[in-house]
Amino acid sequence: MIRHRRETATAGDRLRSIGAFDCTLPTDDGPAILILALFVLFVLSVPKYDLAGVLAFAAFPLLFVTAMGIPAGALLKRIALVSPFVLFMAAGNLLLDREPAFVAAGVMVTGGMISASVIVLKTLVTLSALLSLISCMPFYRFGAALSSLGVPEVFVTQLLLVYRYSMVLAEEAGMMQKARDLRSFGTKGKGPIVTARLIGALLLRTTARAERIYMAMEARGFHEGLATRQPNPLQRKDLPALAVALVAFALVRLFF
Secondary structure (H helix, E strand, O other): OHHHHHHHHHHHHHHHHOOOOOOOOOOOHHHHHHHHHHHHHHHHOOOOOOHHHHHHHOHHHHHHHHHHOOOHHHHHHHHHHHHHHHHHHHHHHHHHOOOEEEEEOOEEEEHHHHHHHHHHHHHHHHHHHHHHHHHOOOHHHHHHHHHHOOOOHHHHHHHHHHHHHHHHHHHHHHHHHHHHHHOOEOOEOOOHHHHHHHHHHHHHHHHHHHHHHHHHHHHOOOOOOOOOOOOOOOOHHHHHHHHHHHHHHHHHHHHO
């Protein structure tokens, strides 16, 4: 019982450590999410060889982080977690597009280098905007705002549950990794075959834990959806903020 309470407290502390900072959004939650969606769409519309266009859009999350007083170090740590996947995703362009583009300081720059850089920058810019918004908005408010915008309740509930119990999954994976390290000597026991077995065992443990959690939720009255705030539709006061954001993004996209 004492161990269970300690594990629960640890998961809760980790969950609070990645929660929202003390900052207030200039608009309501619903319009903020719509502005974020517009920003992502405009960034994705930048051509694959347009580095200047992506760098111009990077000014928006930088301005938001500076104005809201969000610690940049916390955002960089979260971005660093997904950076290997981003680099792996963009690495294919280096092999697929080898057509020379220009020569810089005696180095031949290919189209694949430019397009790979654009992919990395697009991911970093959009991810920075999303993380900076989440930093000012607790996740339960994020789910309530999605409901107010007409997002299906099933999707919102799934998103909230995944966010809430991701700490449990991370803690289970940490315990398995610690057990493997204690039973390994040097490089033995850390090969790809053992890692694959651990991933399979983690999947089985996660499925079993999910079934127990769902049974506990049903015993406490859970029925297909989480209790959230009543949805608040968009109001007329939100239209100016959306219009200003749309014009600003369109001007940056047009000039760059």
